[in-house]
Amino acid sequence: MNQGNRSKTGLRGLTIAPAAAMVLLLTACNGSAHVEPEDAKKSILGVVDETASTVGGKWSVYSEPTAESCGDAAEDGLTYTYILMHDAPSADPTQAVGAVEELWKDKGITTERYRSGAADPIVGIRGRGGPATTMDFLADKRRFSIVGVSECADGSAVEERQRESGSPEAR
Template sequence: MRTRVICAVATGAAVTLLLTSCGSSDSGGTGRQPSTVEKSIVDLVERSTAALGGKWEVYSGPSVEACGDGASDSARYVYIMDRVDRPGGDPTADLDEIKALWKGAGIEFSDYESGGADPLLGVRGSGGPTTSIGFDAFPKGYSITGVSQCADGNVSELRKSE
């Protein structure tokens, strides 16, 4: 039962991260290349997982999506990695590690904490090379979800090359 609750909270957090990132999109004319923003979000997420150690696997992506409502000429990438070995460290220390890394990358962030007697911890950020990024430091599994900046490019054409 607790595993289902954690999965539901993690899924909800990822959906919230993706939905809230839609409102802060650029709408075309960014001057950025899709390959550049894709590489930047993959690098950031992978540097974040490396800083924490453990065994991580790609859950999704990097997948291209429209950068805002009806913006077929502007694209961004979503990249999600999950930790597949059970975290054995201190979630608070791991959050501090991520915050230090993200601060150095020019990302502004805020803490996230679920309710209840045993709250689930996380941090959400934006800026630097990302539209939004989140780290969930849940005892049964860690997850990092990154959404790149917007780039010029036709989403349909970019999806064909995925």
């Protein structure tokens, strides 16, 4: 993917990075999970990719699955955050939200729809549970996005990032 052409500007002037950070802040887990990091990563990859397939169209990776700490300390466990973007979608936003809602409910994710108060509203759906700590699908006629945060897994986010990067300190 040509990262030079990738826009980090979200819908209507909002940037996606702060929105993703807000999702992470709102979803801190307590570190009591008994999920292995690789299983958490595979699970969030699967549900985010399946969500994109359900909506259809050409999606691009905004952020590869990244290990983040679940709690206050690095050893409190880790989650993976994975973000996909779809610029200029052809699907109707409200219909896309309905399809995502059905998929997520089938996966055991509790859902809640939302919409902005604008005359031309942005619609979306949030989810919790099942294979994810949280999910968010935002739909606007100009851009769709999916943010998935995995279940909290055992381990340290710092050590997991070092391991994934092949850093000698992780060996």
